[in-house]
Amino acid sequence: MWSDPLAFPLFLCIPLAQMNKVLMKLNFCSLSSGSNGNCYYLGNELQGILIDAGISATSIRQFLKNMDIPMQTIMGVLITHNHIDHIRGLAVLARKNSLPAFTTHKIWKSIPASQKKISPDCIREIPMKQKFYLAGFDIEAFPVCHDAPETIGFHICTGDKKITIATDLGHICQTAAPYIKAANLLVIESNYDEQMLVNGKYPHYLKARIQSDHGHLGNHQTSAFLADNFSDNLSNICLAHLSKNNNTPEIALQTLQQTFSERGIILNDLQRISILNRNMPTNMIRLIE
Ligand SMILES: [Zn+2]
């Protein structure tokens, strides 16, 4: 269990009535999603967190500034695994902004030395499948199948809202499925269109790697899982980590919509599907206004 010493003085400065009002808000956005770099923001006007820091620290700071999110409100960055598209900006962000990084012991050990020139004070090792507290969120890491020494997704709860982030996984294993099914806002990979990958220019070994149980999720895999487990509690589906060469936002969306239509699934007025951009932030999703 982690306490959150950084957040504590901030709470002390705010009158209770005002704090309750501000804490009612809850916003999510993707700063970047895909093999070019992954970084996601979740927070309110007081404090927030980042999930992965796969683009440069300069870009992260600039994107947050453009969205009027002060860097001082970011209390930490959660790291899913050691691939460069998830850690590219981590060291600079941790050094220059004194931002603590939260990940498992095994993932931290697997990050190359060149990418973790960080003060030991900035490293917070977290347990697997055990809640810890950060910036007003109860957070739980869960294992997913991917071709890194260890890869995790995050299940993040505040009030009655549940957010699950699972961006790199070859298939949805039994351990990960309950966290994905429980989400109100789900960020889930829809990496490749199966036909584009098979007919594309990638070498055979790379196609096999991507399609394997430890690679990435294809559009039909993701769509089938979402259709099989669809519930009215799922208010926001965010399709993430789209391949530049083997997918398009239109095809990913069309595959999901077609699968839903074939199964007779109709979204209600409050349910939204978003396709997360590869190179620029998405519009802010306001989970609580
Ligand atoms: Zn990735």
Ligand SMILES: [Zn+2]
């Ligand atoms: Zn990866």
